[in-house]
Amino acid sequence: MQSKVYQVLTLLLAGFILTCCDPDDPDGDLTDLRYDPTPLDLSVPAEFPPMTSPSDNPLTEEGVLLGRKIFFDKLLSADFTMSCASCHDPQLSFTDGLAVSLGIDGLAGRRSAPSLLNIGFDPHGFHWDGKFATVEDQALAPIEDPIELHNTWSQVEERLRDDEEYPALFRTAFGIENKSEISRDLAVKAIAQFERTLVSSGSSKWDRWVRGEYDFTDEEFLGYSLFFDLEDNIPDAECGHCHNPPFFAIQEFRNNGLDDVNDPMGFADGGRGEITGEALDLGKFKVPTLRNVLLTAPYMHDGRFENIDQVLEHYNTGGAGRYRHPLMRPLNLEPLQLEAIKSFLGTLTDEAFLTNPDFQDPGL
Secondary structure, rough: HHHHHHHHHHHHHHHHHHOOOOOOOOOEEEOOOOOOOEOOOOOOOOOOOOOOOOOOOOOOOHHHHHHHHOOOOOHOOOOOOOOOHOEHHHHHOOOOOOOOOOOOOEEEEOOOOOOOHHHHHOOEOOHHHHOOOOHHHHHHHHHOOOOOOOOOOOHHHHHHHHHHOHHHHHHHOOOOEEEOOOOOOEEEEEHHHHHOOOOOOOOOOOHHHHHOOOOOOOOHHHHHHHHHHOOOOOOOOOOOOOOOOOOOOOOOOOOOOOOOOOOHHHHHOOOHHHHHOOOHHHEEEOOOOOHHHHOOEOOOOOEEEOOHHHHHHHHHOOOOOOOOOOOOOOOOOHOOOOOOOHHHHHOOOOOOHHHHHHOOOOOO
């Protein structure tokens, strides 16, 4: 549906560029282009809760298409070399495959790029430390971050206003009457609309198993049983406490024993505590989704684990440090059991999400 709308808008834009973006029309008037946005009826898996969008930024087909174009556009960076998608690649479940992300100047950030999968269902607290209250807030920050896109919003606004296509897209999405009204606020609203459409397809093995359309293999079922502590005769791997269906995450911040720190001021990265100012929040980070987890290496907030086997071994040993969560304890799982958990994690891979044409670069 979105792809067809995109084609229609492209035709409208062609006519608009000829009539309203003429070099002899310096005023940037857009009122000749119709404004009649189409509400987007977002399809989500049956077991997911409804998604709530802000009242001042409802999902529309036109807004999502604009946001998608901006998300993949390298004009966002100072030197035209990077976009949002540079650190959030659709093929990697909207991560970047690096331990920590690099910006346009080759400078490394402190943390790994988190996945944007199902971001629209998170009510608050975005990024590893929860510093951003809304999806819109988190979309605003990278432009002017000196380690990331290292630009200014005033520069980006000027580029969007001077572009041949963007004024018409902003008109159809938000009803502006003049290209001078293109603003950072509208740009991040559009990006946030696109990001809210990044929803699981519901076609992973797990989702099909929930619907009775797939039978786990013996290994997958063992991993499932370990993950959720379903049977008395097998150990509890303690996974399900922090990674609950349907998102395989919780909206909380936890210390999972990554660092052997016995003084809260000893964390190299204070995580949530840097935002709240609370000593007991130091060393806590947001619990990430495990959907598509086998595709999002390296792992943890700083990308310290190169592969999922290292992650499982960390949890099997119980982690370290006085302030780790009480559920972090030595599990003493056998290699066969660890392999079974990994096999179960593979059932969370959503190939259809990765290849969804509505999530790809519209310029390709």
